[in-house]
Amino acid sequence: MSLPAGDTVVTYPDGDLASTGTVLHLQPLHDGLTAVILDRTAFHPVDPVWPDQPADAGVLLVDGRSVPVVGAVVGATDGTTLHVGDAPVRTGTPGWAFVVCHLVEDASGIVPGAIVEVEVDPETRRALSTGHTACHLASLALDDALSPLWTKEVPVDGRGEPAFDQLAIASSRILPDSSLDEYRIGKSLRKKGFAAADLPAALAGVTEAANALLARWVAAGDGVAIAIERDGDRLGERRRWRADLPEGTVKIPCGGTHLRSLGGLSAIRVELDHDPAAYSLTMRTTVERA
Ligand SMILES: [Zn+2]
Numbered sequence: 001m002s003l004p005a006g007d008t009v010v011t012y013p014d015g016d017l018a019s020t021g022t023v024l025h026l027q028p029l030h031d032g033l034t035a036v037i038l039d040r041t042a043f044h045p046v047d048p049v050w051p052d053q054p055a056d057a058g059v060l061l062v063d064g065r066s067v068p069v070v071g072a073v074v075g076a077t078d079g080t081t082l083h084v085g086d087a088p089v090r091t092g093t094p095g096w097a098f099v100v101c102h103l104v105e106d107a108s109g110i111v112p113g114a115i116v117e118v119e120v121d122p123e124t125r126r127a128l129s130t131g132h133t134a135c136h137l138a139s140l141a142l143d144d145a146l147s148p149l150w151t152k153e154v155p156v157d158g159r160g161e162p163a164f165d166q167l168a169i170a171s172s173r174i175l176p177d178s179s180l181d182e183y184r185i186g187k188s189l190r191k192k193g194f195a196a197a198d199l200p201a202a203l204a205g206v207t208e209a210a211n212a213l214l215a216r217w218v219a220a221g222d223g224v225a226i227a228i229e230r231d232g233d234r235l236g237e238r239r240r241w242r243a244d245l246p247e248g249t250v251k252i253p254c255g256g257t258h259l260r261s262l263g264g265l266s267a268i269r270v271e272l273d274h275d276p277a278a279y280s281l282t283m284r285t286t287v288e289r290a
Contacts, residue, residue, distance in 0.1 A: 127176035152193025
């Protein structure tokens with residue numbers, strides 16, 4: 001059984017919840033699970049290099065049997081070895097194939113060449129897409145609200161504001177209808193011109209300004225169209241989140257899934273928690289649906 005020579009074709013960036021694919025490869029793992037690789041899938045896998053959005057939930061349908069997918073992770077192969085979730089290279093590195101590994105407990109009946117239906121749980125997907133869209137918007141709102149604290153010129157975000165999120169992000173976690181971002185405000189950020197000493201006094205106003213901007217965007221509802229743009233349909237290809245905000249279109253590189261618009265939401269709010277001793281700023285973003 002040879003390893004796939006090309007990337008998995010992925011349809012989740014377009015919002016797909018179901019797909020039909022052919023089994024290309026099976027790999028038993030040390031924990032008793034089996035990684036199932038298909039030529040195409042609607043199932044979003046977690047990317048261990050930047051594990052912001054968790055894997056989808058769902059099943060594989062094989063000959064009328066429903067096989068739960070207990071995890072899904074980006075795998076990488078150089079043609080010799082398949083690395084499941086521990087790729088030594090970043091997703092998209094030339095010379096490697098990047099594949100969605102669907103992890104199952106019982107792979108009986110799943111054989112190379114078999115046709116498999118993929119079914120993604122719609123509620124889990126919707127909650128994670130909601131959390132991810134809110135996370136991006138919150139990062140833009142935070143950049144905007146923190147812009148008065150910059151004393152030097154730095155790279156800017158898609159709205160032309162100093163890119164605090166991009167410069168300070170340490171980790172980002174997408175959760176159902178929410179997200180949690182951790183920023184590091186250390187020596188290098190201060191050197192770039194971030195007035196960290198002013199942050200404690202400014203924090204309440206920053207939170208208020210970010211929430212006011214988010215409220216303006218949410219109020220535009222269906223008028224804020226959101227899509228994923230991509231160079232091609234393979235897992236390793238570059239994708240960008242695009243949102244048509246009232247003030248203009250903004251793009252952010254992104255491998256996840258998103259809402260199609262802000263219609264159906266009643267609020268996106270952030271809470272900021274600053275710990276100067278730990279050089280950290282935590283942003284918790286929550287969404288209320290209408
Ligand atoms: Zn993203």
